[in-house]
Amino acid sequence: DAGVIQSPRHEVTEMGQEVTLRCKPISGHDYLFWYRQTMMRGLELLIYFNNNVPIDDSGMPEDRFSAKMPNASFSTLKIQPSEPRDSAVYFCASGRDRVNEQFFGPGTRLTVL
Amino acid sequence: DAKTTQPTSMDCAEGRAANLPCNHSTISGNEYVYWYRQIHSQGPQYIIHGLKNNETNEMASLIITEDRKSSTLILPHATLRDTAVYYCIVSSNFGNEKLTFGTGTRLTIIP
Numbered sequence: 381d382a383g384v385i386q387s388p389r390h391e392v393t394e395m396g397q398e399v400t401l402r403c404k405p406i407s408g409h410d411y412l413f414w415y416r417q418t419m420m421r422g423l424e425l426l427i428y429f430n431n432n433v434p435i436d437d438s439g440m441p442e443d444r445f446s447a448k449m450p451n452a453s454f455s456t457l458k459i460q461p462s463e464p465r466d467s468a469v470y471f472c473a474s475g476r477d478r479v480n481e482q483f484f485g486p487g488t489r490l491t492v493l
Numbered sequence: 494d495a496k497t498t499q500p501t502s503m504d505c506a507e508g509r510a511a512n513l514p515c516n517h518s519t520i521s522g523n524e525y526v527y528w529y530r531q532i533h534s535q536g537p538q539y540i541i542h543g544l545k546n547n548e549t550n551e552m553a554s555l556i557i558t559e560d561r562k563s564s565t566l567i568l569p570h571a572t573l574r575d576t577a578v579y580y581c582i583v584s585s586n587f588g589n590e591k592l593t594f595g596t597g598t599r600l601t602i603i604p
Contacts, residue, residue, distance in 0.1 A: 384536075423537070423594040436591065471536045480527055480584050480592055484536030 382406075384485035386472050392491045398460040401488045404453055405474030413473040413482060414447055414457050423471075429455065462492045497581045502599040511568040513598055515581030518562045523585045526557060527592065528566045530577040537580065537594070540566065576602045 385404040393399055405412050413428040427437040432449045440447070444463070449455040459466055469489050473482040498516040505511040517526065528540040541548055541555045543564075548555045554567040568575050580597040 422596060423531075425591055425593075428591070473536070480525070480542070480582075481539050482537075482592065483539065487536050 384472055384474050384483055386470075386485040386488050388488060389486065390489050390491075392493065393462055394493050395463055396461045397492075398458065399462045399466075399490060399492075401457040401470050401472075401490070403455045403457070403472030403485060405455070405472070406476075406483055407453070409474035409476045409483070410452070411475040411482070412449060412455050413475070414455070415471040415473065415484075416468045417471065417487075418468045426457070459490075462490075464492045466490060467492050497583060497595055499579075499581050499595065499598045501596070502601070504601050504603055505568075505571050506603050507573060508570055511571040511575065511600060511602070513566040513568075513579050513581075513600060514563065515566070516563045517581070517583045520561050520583050521585075524583045525585065526555065526561075526564045527582045527584060528553070528555065529580045529582065529592075529594070530575075531580070531597070532574075532577040540579075571600075571602045573602050573604065576600060 387402045410431050414426040415423055416426055417423045424439055426439045427447045428435055429449045445459055447457045469487045471484050471487045473484040475482045525542050525544050527542040529537045530540055531537045541550055541553050543555045543557050545557055557564045578597040578599050580594050582592050584592055
């Protein structure tokens with residue numbers, strides 16, 4: 381299995397622009413998670429899905445962030461408009477059955493200038 | 494989630510066993526102990542988990558005390574590739590329980 385795939389791996393954009401991060405979970409996994417990691421705040425859970433349905437989005441920082449999972453093999457995290465404080469590494473993870481055994485992707489390093 | 498306490502950093506000589514402690518004195522009866530690690534510039538990696546019995550897999554062993562208030566992750570023969578931040582997390586497997594990553598232990602394997 382190829383593991384969790386994220387794209388792009390690096391993204392540099394200017395403040396105010398829309399940013400879309402993409403994730404392909406491991407085939408057969410029915411849980412998908414989006415995390416954000418910064419030096420200041422560590423690794424934070426933003427939102428997670430079960431069977432393509434958002435279960436908990438309490439970690440989404442504000443309305444500028446949105447996430448979708450249109451099918452079992454694809455999810456997006458969108459930031460519109462982006463701000464410099466959104467600069468971070470964004471990880472996608474997937475899991476099966478047990479919520480807490482998660483497989484992480486390589487991450488997307490986002491820099492907002 | 495129950496709170497965990499881990500040392501900020503540890504060193505271990507290459508080839509020796511690395512023993513990483515974790516205190517979780519407020520753990521409840523249905524909560525598991527999970528260990529993840531994060532190698533520099535990579536996503537976190539699941540290592541092992543347990544409820545109350547000791548567990549072993551191809552990566553590590555997990556020793557949980559009888560009162561379940563603490564645990565130790567053991568990497569039997571540490572290599573340079575084991576240098577990483579190791580996270581101890583307690584969480585149940587029920588409902589919408591989530592993983593909450595703390596600051597972890599930065600383990601450095603010394604050649």
